[in-house]
Amino acid sequence: MERPILELLVNAPREEVWRAVSTTDGLREWFGYDYEQRHGGRPERPAAGFEAELRAFVEDAEMVPPERVAFDDGTALTLAADGPRTIVRLVVPDVADAKWEDLYDGVAEGWRFYLEQLRFFLEAAPKGARRTVYLAGRATGRQVVELVGPGTPWYEASVVTPQGWLVSVGADPDDTVPGPVNVIVSTYGLDDTAFATVRDDWSIRWIAAVDEPEVITADPGSG
Structure with a gap:
């Protein structure tokens, strides 16, 4: 038996969502963030680099088109058509154990961060390649929210900048106690020079x- 621990509705047909979650080209436009091999070793990232991670995502998962992507840790993404929309669920084995409950809470939070990127890619249809x-x-969460600044709210924990980029915030905005925080800035359609300017601006503000502080990007042509 399985049970859902995360569910969101995406305003895109199931065929489009399936391509986005089951191909390296689709995943590249929303999943996670760019990083190079030398940035590997973090718990959530293997050392092989982002492009290798995308290939492993596709090659190591069990695919049941167009409705299920299952992973070797027991989790799976399921896609259910809802007219022209798609219900995306993260499901896990139905295990009654407190330690598993805690683990799955962390899994759900990480996936929530990334699936908002999926929804943005499919609904907002930003132009150009993502970097x-x-x-x-x-x-504190408040410090992060202040640093990110104003933007158009995008569901629970993200904003869209005036340039049309998604800024995903991994922090509780009401948290006044310092703790681990992270932000992913997903830009689209920038050349090397424009992207370097954006990267440097965010880096300076974040480090201060x-x-x-840690800032990770990938150089052009890496992976």
């Missing part, structure tokens, strides 16, 4: 605002 800036460190 990301990943920011991590220790700060948080403890233990």
Whole structure:
């Protein structure tokens, strides 16, 4: 038996959502963030680099087109058509155990972060290839929200900038106690020069605002 621990409705037909979750080209436009092999070793990222991770995502998963992508940790993404929309669910084995409950809470939170990127890619249809800036460190949620600044709210924990980019915030905006925080800035359609300007702007502000700052991007042509 399985049970859903995360569900969201995407305003796109199931065929489009399936391509986005089951192909490397689709995944590249929404999943996670760019990083190179030398940035590997983080718990959530293997050392092989982002492009290798995308290939592993596709090759190591059990695909049941167009409705299910199952992973070797027991989790799976399921896609259910809802007219012209798609219900995306993250399901897990139905295990009655407190330790599993805690683990799955963490799994759901991580996937929530990424699935908002999926929904943005499919609903907002940004133009051009995605390039990301990943920011991590220790700060309060309020500090992160202030640093990100105003934008158009995008569901629960993201904003869309005036340039049409998604800024996903991994922090509780009401948290006044410093803790691990992260932000993914997903830009679209930028050349090397324009992206370098965006990266440097975010890096300067982030390094000045948080403890233990880390900034990760990928150089052109890496992976």
